[in-house]
Amino acid sequence: MNNVDYYNKNADAFFEGSVNADMSQPRGKFTALLPKGAKVLDAGCGSGRDSKAFLDEGFTVVAFDASEEMCKRAMNYTGLEVANMRFENVSFAREFDGIWASASLLHVPMAELPGIMKKMNAALKDGGVMYASFKYGDGTVMRGERQFSDFNEKTVAMLFEDAGFEILCNEVGPDNRPGRENEMWVEVIGRKNQSRTLEV
Secondary structure, three states: OOHHHHHHHOHHHHHHHHOOOOOHHHHHHHHOOOOOOOEEEEEOOOOOHHHHHHHHOOOEEEEEEOOHHHHHHHHHHHOOOEEEOOHHHOOOOOOEEEEEEOOOHHHOOHHHHHHHHHHHHHHEEEEEEEEEEEEEOOEEEEEOOEEEEEEOHHHHHHHHHHOOEEEEEEEEEEOOOOOOOOOEEEEEEEEEOOOOOOOO
């Protein structure tokens, strides 16, 4: 079973387990860097929890997820049209003020991540910002039926910088879901370097 199949088959449980996670602190750090009424891409939106929060704050939101079943639940929860799309299909150009990739890029294989990060950079307007979170660790890890790409503070900084981002925030902290406090995450916010144009 691949990761997308996992989320399709466990969509209800994943929705219930993540929709109420308190992400207000990292979201606040991210939105503080955005202009009023900014356009935000919720990349790998899952339950739609953060899309709804961005909408409630007055932002314009575009959301997608690779899991068709998660898209349905996110649409029901947010009222947004949520695209069923994978990271490799992203082709936006200078469209967004911010990209939010909360616990979503972590399923992209290590070898594909540098290219995907350049796609994310290309989707941002000059000076736009991107948030991403990964499980804390090193390299490719299987957890049950799912494959993860784990990072630490140093490796995630390299991933962002190589894709044309300036690191604004790079922190390690616990999982926000009840009962998961022992699981550590690395969270990064990067700003698109305006001095570099990268080939995608």
